[in-house]
Amino acid sequence: MALLRRDSLGTRQLLRLVLLHTAWEVGSGQVRYSLPEESKHGTFVGRLAQDLGLEVSELVSRMFRMVSKGRGDYFEVNLQSGVLFVKSPVDREEVCGQSPLCAIDLEVIVDKPLRIFHVEVEIQDINDNAPVFPVSKENLFILESRFSDSRFPLEGASDADIGTNSLLTYTLSPSEHFTVDMRTNDEKSKSLVLVLSKPLDREETPEHNLLLTATDRGKPELTGTVQLVITVLDVNDNAPVFNQSLYKVQLLENAPNGSLVIKLNATDLDEGINKDIIYSVRSVTPLSESSMFSIDSNSGELSVNGKLDFEDTSLHDIQIEATDKNPHPLAGHCNVLVEVLDVNDNAPELAVTSLSLPVPEDAPPGTVVALISVSDRDSGDNGKVTCSIPPDLPFQLVSTFKNYHSLVLAEAVDRERVSEYKILVTARDEGAPSLSASSSILVPIADVNDNAPAFPQPVYTVFVKENNRPGAHLLSVSASDPDVRENAFVSYSVVERSVGEQQPVSSYISVHSESGHIYGLQPFDYEELQVLQFQVSARDAGFPSLCGNVTVQLFVLDENDNAPAVSPPGSGRGSPGPELVPLSAGAGHVVGKIRAVDADSGYNAWLRYEVQEAGAAGPFRVGVYSGEISTTRALEEADGPSQRLVILVKDHGEPALSATATVSLSLVESPQAVKWDSRQRVGSEGPLVDMNVSLTIAICSLSGLFVLVIVVYVGLSCHPGPEVMCGPGKATVVCSSEVGSWSYSQRQSRNLCVWEGTAKNDLMVFSPNFPPSPKIEGNWKQEQLICDGQACEGDSHTEPLSLHDISEELSQIELSIEEVLEQIDTLNSNKSPGPDGSLFAQKF
Template sequence: MEFSWGSGQESRRLLLSLLFLAAWKAGSGHVRYSIPEEAKHGTFVGRIAQDLGLEVVELVPRLFQVASRGREDLLEVNLQNGILFVNSRIDREELCGRNAECSIHLEVIVDRPLQVFHVEVEVKDINDNPPVFPGTQKNLFMAESRPLDSQFPLEGASDADIGANALLTYTLSPNEYFSLENPSNDKRVKRLGLVLRKPLDREEAPEIFLVLTATDGGKPELTGTVQLLVKVLDANDNAPAFDRTLYKVKLPENVPNGTLVIKLNASDLDEGSNGDIIYSFSTDILPNVKSKFYIDGITGEIMVKGYIDFEESKSYEILVEGIDKGQPPLSGHCTVMVEIEDTNDNVPVMEFKSLSLPIREDAPLGTVIALISVSDLDSSINGQVSCTLSPHVPFKLVSTFKNYYSLVLDSALDRESVANYELVVTARDGGSPSLSATASVSVDVADVNDNAPTFAQPEYTVFVKENNPPGCHIFTVSARDADAQENALVSYSLVERRVGERALSSYVSVHAESGKVYALQPLDHEELELLQFQVSARDAGVPPLGSNVTLQVFVLDENDNAPALLPPPPGPGGGAGAVSQLVARSVGAGHVVAKVRAVDADSGYNAWLSYELQAAAGAARSPFRVGLYTGEISTTRALDEADAPRQRLLVLVKDHGEPALTATATVLLSLEDSGQAPKASSRASTGAAGAEAAVVDVNVYLIVAICAVSSLFVLTLLLYTALRCSAPPSEGACGPGKPRLVCSSAVGSWSSLQQRQQRVCSAEGPLKTDLMAFSPSQPQGPISTDTVSLKNFTAIFVRPLILDV
């Protein structure tokens, strides 16, 4: 859209129509205004915000900014009302020289979202420059012998304005000798001259004064004048003549000094010194021509002596005079038009107008990262620039406007794979050979919380000795988060649940930062054999992500329970005190007369009991003995009358822990003659025989049961070991001492222990009763806190089966 300034009713109508056109084109992204040069400061140019479709209240929040090519202070925008106004003096001639079109190009950039608008403000020419001649006076030498209609070229005036304001007309002061020659139609060459209308007579008029006036076409008109002094000479009546009045030459830019432009040739019909010609530039030639070229006065060769730049000037007009050596000298004139040809000598220029960095790794495709402006001072194909991007990166360049490229996201980003991209943008023109420029851009990828903390394995097995000190460190969990900064800051917590009647947090705790797991109270193997729970790892992202790991804490047994004596069964000789039994004197050797029963709350080797008969001090050798592992008291020989009628036996019950714990049982035996208590003896014998038979039968069933359960458990442990063999060893358990396996005697036996039910805290399942089995000749050895062998698992985790004989 375009707004022009004028005067009068016609100008107002034109302004209204152009304003309507501006409103219609406001959404196009390209707005055009026009203002006259020399407009005063504050002159209204246009409502730029309204014409670009922007709200005035958006200008400041969206970082509205205006950039212009060249001078930055000519125009300004009032951010309060969105009006573009003149900020400083605008001189069209200073800004654009004699170019037909003169515009100030503005680039309006707003963010959120990023938009770029092109605004062109055309500067209209006003008639503020009068025509100017090269000098105030010019001397012309003319022979009196010159024929009528002879032409004498004149250098015209120049007007810095353009168009009608620079359209000059010439008038000559009234005289009887000369008239003006009509200008040529070739606008590049101002053919102005005097035409002789009356023969000259030096004796009558040796000097003629004329005034040449140039008037431009502006309103109001401006004029310029030059005084012409015509001196009439005698004699030499043939002037030098060039082959042509206009020569056209094409010259590439950047040619070295001394390059030949053209060799001129003029001829003079006179002879002698009157025909010798000296070549020179006209005194009216422009200074920039003199600085670029020089002419050899003898040969007429015009050569380059300065830097020829197409971007500085596209053509040069050289006025040449050929003057003979006659008296008076005569001259001929010609014009050399030198057109400069462009070469590809300017490297493209890149400028980053806007950068939006860093870019989030979850940014959508098509997100604009940067806006790049490219330009080339060359013309035509030499100034056509294309941009490429390297290396292969998830970005691409999109041509958005003329000479603008947008750097946009082309594929998904992952900061954990690549956190930074070094991009190289290459701008290359279309010249041959082409010139290029490169710019590097470092694009950082901002992290988002898209990775949850992960543990090295989903489950850990930990072994802790019972009776650990409160607050003991039992394990450390560690999770890794691939994100960065707060998104990778991991904190740990327990996944709370119930363990029986109590909360999990009453047993263990986890440090939120280090992941160290602590036992808050002493653990009791007899109360809790396995504590299974989960630890949660959460990062500090928004929203937070997390994962869980399972810990299986096995509580290893220590010998902290002494053997406990069981009360004898109800019946004759039974009671709550010592074991009391009637024994007939007629029983033979090996007869079982009583049995001591005891149980140990510990497990494994710590619960394996042995029995010893303590001899009383000063007493004779006792006719009784006790089974090492059965607790059965039997005779070692036949009883006789010499044996005391009341026998008091002390049985020491001892477990195999380190150190061993003991208990003492007292057995009272009353010896009776066979005649006094034949029935009792018979009953005792029968009872003993029945007991022995029951022991034999139960031993058979027990051995079968142990073998079956052991086989099933071995298969289960083999599968468990195969699944866990690759797991790293867990941290050591707390507490002193080493648990040991329970071993059998040399002959192989089993211990009768109390049947107990143990709660295993691995899930909310039913209570489990385990079996402790002992095999003959099983070697003793320590239990590792990290790995447990198959035999060790058999010895530790199989609970005792109680046999009541």
């Protein structure tokens, strides 16, 4: 029992020693580093392991680790080198704000034995923050009466940096009226003020726009700006002023009460109520006529307020006063001198006694429109009256008898040009001065159906995809008629005619009689009808009715709705039996050919051939675009006595349509088969190069002869035939250098051309889609030209040149070139394995 107690006491003492040692280890060591803020990732901070007295090789084994105290994970230690580096950039303003001292505390912990080190990284400020004003624009309002040296407080800018990077100086854009000053209230308080250096004048400059700039003392310097908009407030320092001191006015006697004498206008350079003016009559001479005139206090209009009589008073002197609306108003004055003139007291009088309205637009010249009577109560020359109407009108005044005039039609009128005339009839006496009177007569013009409906364009063109939905809207036509009412009500109809095999146009399309919408009554088939040309008639409801026509050209666009049609294979022999292939046939030997056509056009008729199951092709392949079946290597007895290939023919439409053809090939012994020297395929490089050179020369010779034949054929075909019809615009010529035989998918003649750099003689032809000539009616005859390298037939409009002879020549050249190319493909395939040599068609 005593022994157990002694052992327990020894254990507690040992544990106490371990704890004291650990505490000593924890409290030892502290390292301090300094680093500029915004340092990039990987920036060297210090050799931490070396500075802490640790061995770099022991960092991993002693479980070296570093912990950041709540300021983010900005640093990292490379355990292989013991170097402390930046993990992510530190923004001092984000971490420490405006604190003058910014440091990030790190704790480094190692085990075996346990030690804790304190590391402090001081973040030094850099000038990365520009001064910022609270607002981008500050408005100030200052009275123009403020004295010089007046001060107006401004809100300064702030800088998120510290030290010299946050010390700011202010500058103001050049101004003769203002300066900026920084006033120090005590050691820590500073205020920014705007100082008025020169008195303001609102009438000279009502607003000042200044730019205040704050600049810090960092390197490089950063600046911030604020726009100062200073509005000068007005004070009443200007009196109203008339543009002249004396106005002279002449008035006829017996001027009616309220007649305007003159409109006065005074101006005040102030603003607000200091600018608002009140007018008043100050005095009238003679005094007995003081109530004869009145003035509008706001507008300044001076008017007659009684009856003027030349025989009583011929001259009136009126003094006018203008004051502003300031509580302490300023005033301006002027005089108006009114001279009363003795005149003819009575003006002529006009009366319209008869009207014949409205006037039809087809009324003949001389038609009487109105009867006018004139009178004047004066006598002598003051009672003699003459009448007139303005010139350039299709009317004239004719004097019938004393004091009566007739308004008659002088020339034809057109309601669509002018729908009504406002005629001002003026009567003037011969007094001194003469008096006049006028009367306005409104003469409306009645409409006559003299305008036919007109379309805005002579031809409408619309493109419609084939297989359209019956009843679908195709396009709309619209005609306008400048007439009115029923004369302008337009109805639409189609002009009937025959299309194709004597089918009426109305079986294809219909026209809505009111809206002009054109609808398709049945689906269009591009293979049967490419262009439908018809006329739409627009007729008004007038009597008699008038009509106008417009031509509509409807072009049917092709869709991929026809699958390829495959002809029986036979290498041009037309034999239904299997193809016979000699066992001695070498690589590239042509054993047969698949022929297919597609009733569509363009990419929808561009055909591609491929073996449906590539693994079952054996020693044979099919040309991608030619359809030619040829050997890929020399045949062997192990290939069996027969082969069966399933050829898939696809077009390039969206979606693609396809057809298949099964070809049976029988391998037979044939002494006439071409025997190839295996040494040429396996031997040294020299003979192979010589063979390639020979084949290249042969290709160039045959290609030149082929191009020459094409040029001769095109030159002879360019002579105009007796029945050649061309559509508008230039014919589209499409060229190709793709592998494959001559392929045609349309029943129309094509233009063909060959690139000089083509590797083979095969062409892929796309039919150009262009509209027919306007002279061509619904039955647009199309010619068919089918060429497969063996024969040509079709075009009935060629010149006396023998097309069969040219076709035979082209076929021979085609076969020769194909044989040479197959030889090259065989040599290349024996030389280095690669793809089947077929070329992909280029899009153009």
